[in-house]
Amino acid sequence: xxxxxxxxxxxxxxxxxxxxxxxxxxxxxxxxxxxxxxxxxxxxxxxxxxxxxxxxxxxxxxxxxxxxxxxxxxxxxxxxxxxxxxxxxxxxxxxxxxxxxxxxxxxxxxxxxxxxxxxxxxxxxxxxxxxxxxxxxxxxxxxxxxxxxxxxxxxxxxxxxxxxxxxxxxxxxxxxxxxxxxxxxxxxxxxxxxxxxxxxxxxxxxxxxxxxxxxxxxxxxxxxxxxxxxxxxxxxxxxxxxxxxxxxxxxxxxxxxxxxxxxxxxxxxxxxxxxxxxxxxxxxxxxxxxxxxxxxxxxxxxxxxxxxxxxxxxxxxxxxxxxxxxxxxxxxxxxxxxxxxxxxxxxxxxxxxxxxxxxxxxxxxxxxxxxxxxxxxxxxxxxxxxxxxxxxxxxxxxxxxxxxxxxxxxxxxxxxxxxxxxxxxxxxxxxxxxxxxxxxxxxxxxxxxxxx
Amino acid sequence: xxxxxxxxxxxxxxxxxxxxxxxxxxxxxxxxxxxxxxxxxxxxxxxxxxxxxxxxxxxxxxxxxxxxxxxxxxxxxxxxxxxxxxxxxxxxxxxxxxxxxxxxxxxxxxxxxxxxxxxxxxxxxxxxxxxxxxxxxxxxxxxxxxxxxxxxxxxxxxxxxxxxxxxxxxxxxxxxxxxxxxxxxxxxxxxxxxxxxxxxxxxxxxxxxxxxxxxxxxxxxxxxxxxxxxxxxxxxxxxxxxxxxxxxxxxxxxxxxxxxxxxxxxxxxxxxxxxxxxxxxxxxxxxxxxxxxxxxxxxxxxxxxxxxxxxxxxxxxxxxxxxxxxxxxxxxxxxxxxxxxxxxxxxxxxxxxxxxxxxxxxxxxxxxxxxxxxxxxxxxxxxxxxxxxxxxxxxxxxxxxxxxxxxxxxxxxxxxxxxxxxxxxxxxxxxxxxxxxxxxxxxxxxxxxxxx
Numbered sequence: 001x002x003x004x005x006x007x008x009x010x011x012x013x014x015x016x017x018x019x020x021x022x023x024x025x026x027x028x029x030x031x032x033x034x035x036x037x038x039x040x041x042x043x044x045x046x047x048x049x050x051x052x053x054x055x056x057x058x059x060x061x062x063x064x065x066x067x068x069x070x071x072x073x074x075x076x077x078x079x080x081x082x083x084x085x086x087x088x089x090x091x092x093x094x095x096x097x098x099x100x101x102x103x104x105x106x107x108x109x110x111x112x113x114x115x116x117x118x119x120x121x122x123x124x125x126x127x128x129x130x131x132x133x134x135x136x137x138x139x140x141x142x143x144x145x146x147x148x149x150x151x152x153x154x155x156x157x158x159x160x161x162x163x164x165x166x167x168x169x170x171x172x173x174x175x176x177x178x179x180x181x182x183x184x185x186x187x188x189x190x191x192x193x194x195x196x197x198x199x200x201x202x203x204x205x206x207x208x209x210x211x212x213x214x215x216x217x218x219x220x221x222x223x224x225x226x227x228x229x230x231x232x233x234x235x236x237x238x239x240x241x242x243x244x245x246x247x248x249x250x251x252x253x254x255x256x257x258x259x260x261x262x263x264x265x266x267x268x269x270x271x272x273x274x275x276x277x278x279x280x281x282x283x284x285x286x287x288x289x290x291x292x293x294x295x296x297x298x299x300x301x302x303x304x305x306x307x308x309x310x311x312x313x314x315x316x317x318x319x320x321x322x323x324x325x326x327x328x329x330x331x332x333x334x335x336x337x338x339x340x341x342x343x344x345x346x347x348x349x350x351x352x353x354x355x356x357x358x359x360x361x362x363x364x365x366x367x368x369x370x371x372x373x374x375x376x377x378x379x380x381x382x383x384x385x386x387x388x389x390x391x392x393x394x395x396x397x398x399x400x401x402x403x404x405x406x407x408x409x410x411x412x413x414x415x416x417x418x419x420x421x422x423x424x425x426x427x428x429x430x431x432x433x434x435x436x437x438x439x440x441x442x443x444x445x446x447x448x449x450x451x452x
Numbered sequence: 453x454x455x456x457x458x459x460x461x462x463x464x465x466x467x468x469x470x471x472x473x474x475x476x477x478x479x480x481x482x483x484x485x486x487x488x489x490x491x492x493x494x495x496x497x498x499x500x501x502x503x504x505x506x507x508x509x510x511x512x513x514x515x516x517x518x519x520x521x522x523x524x525x526x527x528x529x530x531x532x533x534x535x536x537x538x539x540x541x542x543x544x545x546x547x548x549x550x551x552x553x554x555x556x557x558x559x560x561x562x563x564x565x566x567x568x569x570x571x572x573x574x575x576x577x578x579x580x581x582x583x584x585x586x587x588x589x590x591x592x593x594x595x596x597x598x599x600x601x602x603x604x605x606x607x608x609x610x611x612x613x614x615x616x617x618x619x620x621x622x623x624x625x626x627x628x629x630x631x632x633x634x635x636x637x638x639x640x641x642x643x644x645x646x647x648x649x650x651x652x653x654x655x656x657x658x659x660x661x662x663x664x665x666x667x668x669x670x671x672x673x674x675x676x677x678x679x680x681x682x683x684x685x686x687x688x689x690x691x692x693x694x695x696x697x698x699x700x701x702x703x704x705x706x707x708x709x710x711x712x713x714x715x716x717x718x719x720x721x722x723x724x725x726x727x728x729x730x731x732x733x734x735x736x737x738x739x740x741x742x743x744x745x746x747x748x749x750x751x752x753x754x755x756x757x758x759x760x761x762x763x764x765x766x767x768x769x770x771x772x773x774x775x776x777x778x779x780x781x782x783x784x785x786x787x788x789x790x791x792x793x794x795x796x797x798x799x800x801x802x803x804x805x806x807x808x809x810x811x812x813x814x815x816x817x818x819x820x821x822x823x824x825x826x827x828x829x830x831x832x833x834x835x836x837x838x839x840x841x842x843x844x845x846x847x848x849x850x851x852x853x854x855x856x857x858x859x860x861x862x863x864x865x866x867x868x869x870x871x872x873x874x875x876x877x878x879x880x881x882x883x884x885x886x887x888x889x890x891x892x893x894x895x896x897x898x899x900x901x902x903x904x
Contacts, residue, residue, distance in 0.1 A: 130729020143847020277582020395595020
């Protein structure tokens with residue numbers, strides 16, 4: 001907390017020390033004379049109930065219990081956890097046990113191994129039954145320019161659970177997109193109803209862990225939850241507009257889409273690339289996740305044909321501009337024509353070399369700044385979704401210089417509201433998840449409310 | 453060719469120049485007095501047939517035609533291509549047209565934009581109907597330590613086609629694993645029969661592009677091929693032991709598995725990680741692709757429990773060692789116990805911090821070299837498959853230093869015969885593809901040949 005820069009007062013409590021990190025240290029919670037808002041508890045499991053009682057007596061409103069060794073490990077632990085539940089009922093809220101706590105940049109608070117998390121707030125919330133993901137998601141997300149309102153690792157959820165958090169985040173003005181990693185829910189019907197409600201106004205992107213046989217077994221020994229049947233969860237996702245994702249990467253990819261492309265609504269896309277094989281793969285990848293790549297009208301095809309070389313290209317959709325190093329004016333013309341006359345909802349640009357990724361490409365570097373700028377200008381001028389794919393081409397330890405150049409361009413696009421993906425498959429899936437949200441939201445709302 | 457370091461003689465042919473890059477230049481092919489083995493043709497499409505005729509007259513055995521603008525673009529182009537076919541019939545082999553040619557490090561030859569490809573040979577062949585992938589696959593593969601015997605971009609395949617190449621590679625002593633990107637085949641029955649034959653002795657990893665509706669449309673304007681029905685291709689993959697992949701990443705991941713883990717045979721795995729959520733996701737990811745995560749015998753569970761902290765861990769399979777920074781001795785103990793008593797075919801190690809990926813982790817760095825070494829030692833001692841997952845955690849342009857450290861560790865593992873994957877999902881899919889190959893190969897071979 002100190003190195004993260006918490007601005008309020010901090011009172012270490014420890015019976016054996018009089019000073020910790022230069023702060024006056026108290027033997028017991030009750031010894032602190034000033035009022036305290038929140039406690040973070042890390043004592044061994046057996047001692048936790050007593051400490052929470054002391055916090056209650058002190059008038060502390062909420063605590064987080066980081067300690068593990070409760071319901072998830074034994075009957076004895078189960079009993080300890082039941083004690084916590086009884087204490088909570090007397091008027092104190094408990095996050096955990098078996099968790100990493102809360103990251104809330106606006107409040108200057110971070111989770112246990114989160115001293116390096118960004119200090120700035122952002123519009124995304126993440127609730128996680130897993131402590132590990134409460135670290136990995138914000139850490140990786142930060143590199144994608146994603147910033148958080150609140151991240152809550154809530155572990156065993158003995159008191160504050162996923163439903164309470166959803167209710168809170170629905171009202172939280174700081175939060176625009178809700179994301180979560182969930183293993184099991186405490187109250188299925190309440191959770192389902194809330195999910196339906198909340199996702200009417202804010203997208204809820206959920207990664208449900210433990211849907212397979214051995215996954216459910218792992219859930220049990222992790223947070224002591226029941227994983228739930230895959231069929232039940234299928235129905236939950238179908239009957240709410242919550243967005244289902246199956247990996248950390250898909251969670252972040254989809255969040256990026258909601259941050260930069262909402263309210264995108266359609267499924268019609270045009271992949272634009274600099275190579276024929278790539279346009280084939282782009283079509284396959286888009287169609288496999290439920291996007292469509294509609295054939296362009298003849299008029300537009302003719303127009304596009306006048307902008308690209310005559311051989312080794314394609315203008316029917318996808319558009320193959322013939323080389324990963326097109327002239328900036330040609331790429332600009334293609335993107336503008338497609339977005340104004342192509343009847344598509346978004347363009348995905350892949351296999352255009354926006355950065356020098358290998359030594360042999362240095363000769364092509366003359367107009368790179370200009371080429372990089374094209375998608376930004378087009379997106380601004382036409383205010384339509386443009387998505388970039390910038391794969392890691394230079395993979396070895398000896399190619400780090402090129403990876404640095406690629407990352408700089410990624411950061412630039414992200415700063416301009418253009419989402420960037422590592423592969424075309426991932427870009428397509430994120431767009432499909434985005435479109436699916438609006439489709440289901442419209443279908444679920446009353447007929448009089450539903451748009452096109 | 454010159455900057456790649458071709459060691460033989462090179463004869464530029466150009467009617468307007470007497471010297472190119474310091475080499476004596478000939479007006480016509482026939483003017484060269486010495487014998488010539490191979491020609492690379494880049495003249496405009498209309499002039500190609502005449503030049504190939506000249507090569508034939510000169511006694512050249514084979515040519516590659518890089519020029520585009522044949523069958524894939526117009527009827528006129530189709531006629532030009534038919535001329536090439538007639539000339540080939542007279543006794544010269546043609547690769548292309550509409551291709552990037554051949555990369556063969558042993559022969560000092562590379563494809564058009566491949567001057568930066570590795571000079572060393574390796575056991576992997578790649579045949580590609582797409583020129584773009586003939587560049588991207590070797591370039592990315594090189595960062596994963598994969599080296600090639602031959603890469604052939606064969607484009608429209610007017611003469612030398614995928615079947616000829618498969619036949620060649622079956623006999624090629626340099627090639628142990630065959631990979632390919634294919635859009636359409638010339639002779640379905642011959643291709644299918646060859647695939648069955650070849651994959652009895654060498655794995656054939658195939659990415660078939662254009663299996664969706666719009667993908668097939670894109671195939672037509674790319675290499676003038678017919679894409680073929682998905683159902684037909686499903687049957688081809690089921691009835692041969694060829695390995696089907698759906699993206700460039702999966703092709704490389706699977707290749708890595710064959711290079712380092714063959715002859716791996718089973719589907720039973722144990723994910724080992726440093727976090728409970730991760731073991732849940734590992735179980736899900738493994739089961740979703742058809743691997744199994746069998747519950748460990750009580751005896752082994754007890755043994756493992758004695759090696760990891762009592763709370764916040766799991767020993768039933770997957771194994772959660774409780775922290776991404778385990779003591780080296782504890783990780784060693786776990787890996788050895790699992791490989792000797794767990795009855796699994798492979799271990800997948802995920803979420804163990806083998807490199808310092810963030811500033812806050814620097815405090816944990818004391819025994820890093822020792823921790824990194826554990827999987828290498830265990831794999832060597834027990835000679836059983838160990839697979840590493842080393843995700844890119846530090847994504848932003850400001851975190852390049854950590855990415856550098858991660859890549860160094862990747863390179864080290866690859867040099868020790870341990871495949872490395874970027875995500876657990878990708879590791880699991882590669883292992884499933886590997887296991888599937890041996891299963892189908894055994895099932896297809898005669899009953900008297902089939903093993904367990």
